[in-house]
Amino acid sequence: MSSSFSKSSFVIRVPATSANIGPGFDVVGLSLSLHLTLTVTLGEPSPILPKITYSGEGADEVPLDPYHNLTTRVALYVLRCHGHRSFPAELINIHADNQIPFGRGLGSSGAAVIAGVVLGDSLGKLELSRERMLDFALMVERHPDNVTAALVGGFVGSYLKELDPQATEAAQVPLSEVLPEYPPDAGEDWGLSPPIPPFGIGHYVRFKWNRTVKAVAIIPRFELSTAKAREVLPEQYSRKDLIFNMQRLAVLTTALGQDPPDPELIYEAMKDRVHQPYRKLLIPGLPAVTSLLTPASHPGLLGICLSGAGPTILALATDNFEAIAEAARDIFKREGIEVDWKLLEVASGSSVADR
Numbered sequence: 213m214s215s216s217f218s219k220s221s222f223v224i225r226v227p228a229t230s231a232n233i234g235p236g237f238d239v240v241g242l243s244l245s246l247h248l249t250l251t252v253t254l255g256e257p258s259p260i261l262p263k264i265t266y267s268g269e270g271a272d273e274v275p276l277d278p279y280h281n282l283t284t285r286v287a288l289y290v291l292r293c294h295g296h297r298s299f300p301a302e303l304i305n306i307h308a309d310n311q312i313p314f315g316r317g318l319g320s321s322g323a324a325v326i327a328g329v330v331l332g333d334s335l336g337k338l339e340l341s342r343e344r345m346l347d348f349a350l351m352v353e354r355h356p357d358n359v360t361a362a363l364v365g366g367f368v369g370s371y372l373k374e375l376d377p378q379a380t381e382a383a384q385v386p387l388s389e390v391l392p393e394y395p396p397d398a399g400e401d402w403g404l405s406p407p408i409p410p411f412g413i414g415h416y417v418r419f420k421w422n423r424t425v426k427a428v429a430i431i432p433r434f435e436l437s438t439a440k441a442r443e444v445l446p447e448q449y450s451r452k453d454l455i456f457n458m459q460r461l462a463v464l465t466t467a468l469g470q471d472p473p474d475p476e477l478i479y480e481a482m483k484d485r486v487h488q489p490y491r492k493l494l495i496p497g498l499p500a501v502t503s504l505l506t507p508a509s510h511p512g513l514l515g516i517c518l519s520g521a522g523p524t525i526l527a528l529a530t531d532n533f534e535a536i537a538e539a540a541r542d543i544f545k546r547e548g549i550e551v552d553w554k555l556l557e558v559a560s561g562s563s564v565a566d567r
């Protein structure tokens with residue numbers, strides 16, 4: 213990932229992601245072909261704060277003040293950790309064009325965070341490694357599945373490393389210290405002592421992916437915040453349920469790379485007992501969609517699950533995409549829920565390019 217400041221304009225592109233893929237709660241993520249694209253314009257140094265313009269998903273609700281927008285707040289965090297007091301004076305405009313719907317389980321916040329880390333890296337000419345970028349992202353979004361897949365692309369598994377007590381404390385500082393209220397009150401200095409991430413918070417590996425497998429995203433027309441969808445989960449699980457998920461996850465990570473893919477194996481391996489059963493209360497139609505659509509009823513279907521924290525449903529398939537999506541639409545309709553659907557490919561990770 214290159215970052216040069218001699219460019220007058222550059223473009224950052226970050227994909228959507230689907231986390232969990234059934235049993236891999238907070239562990240696996242898949243990058244998908246919807247993007248958050250930032251076009252960054254540099255010019256003559258100016259004391260005026262950079263202007264943010266925005267189009268696409270979330271345009272009616274996203275803050276355009278660089279001190280309040282998630283992406284620019286994260287960029288400022290990265291810059292502050294490297295001795296910069298504020299945005300560079302040469303930063304004139306950031307245009308964000310976003311295809312990733314907010315609060316639907318397609319990793320919009322993870323993409324915004326990764327875009328911010330990459331932006332901070334480029335503006336500060338930091339040349340951070342991907343591993344170090346992940347450390348910064350994990351100080352903001354603390355489950356690694358979405359941000360890792362958005363950063364590196366593909367079908368990815370990740371874990372948070374067990375750090376020594378001092379580093380553990382450093383990695384767990386409250387979010388309000390990582391992304392403080394900006395700007396400071398008049399006369400106050402926000403200083404140059406933001407919480408620096410420890411090194412190596414997250415580790416990841418990319419699994420094989422069979423390119424004939426596509427993702428049908430069935431997207432209900434309502435938002436569900438990740439925070440709300442995590443609140444309904446229990447603190448503890450039975451041994452039986454954990455073994456159920458681990459057995460399936462171990463099979464799934466290899467099964468989705470095999471050629472040809474085995475629908476019987478994958479369908480069962482995408483079942484989950486750790487998060488989906490609890491989230492059905494927030495997503496009417498979820499149990500019906502994940503149980504009534506099968507490879508027998510819809511040839512080409514491989515498996516079906518909740519995408520991230522929901523409410524989007526992800527169907528992995530090699531064929532029959534429209535019939536799968538329309539069948540899911542009918543089930544949601546019975547619950548009074550309208551949906552949109554998109555056929556998506558597995559995408560590359562985040563990138564920076566000259567304009």
Ligand SMILES: Nc1ncnc2c1ncn2[C@@H]1O[C@H](COP(=O)(O)OP(=O)(O)OP(=O)(O)O)[C@@H](O)[C@H]1O
Binds near residue numbers: 316324
């Ligand atoms: N491009 C963006 N720019 C600024 N803020 C964003 C952007 N995208 C998302 N956000 C913020 O993230 C929030 C959505 O995050 P949330 O974690 O609830 O859902 P999600 O990331 O879409 O879903 P999931 O984490 O389940 O995949 C939005 O309401 C908004 O505040």
Ligand SMILES: N[C@@H](CCO)C(=O)O
Binds near residue numbers: 232487
């Ligand atoms: N693993 C996370 C992904 C959502 O960001 C969850 O399911 O809550």
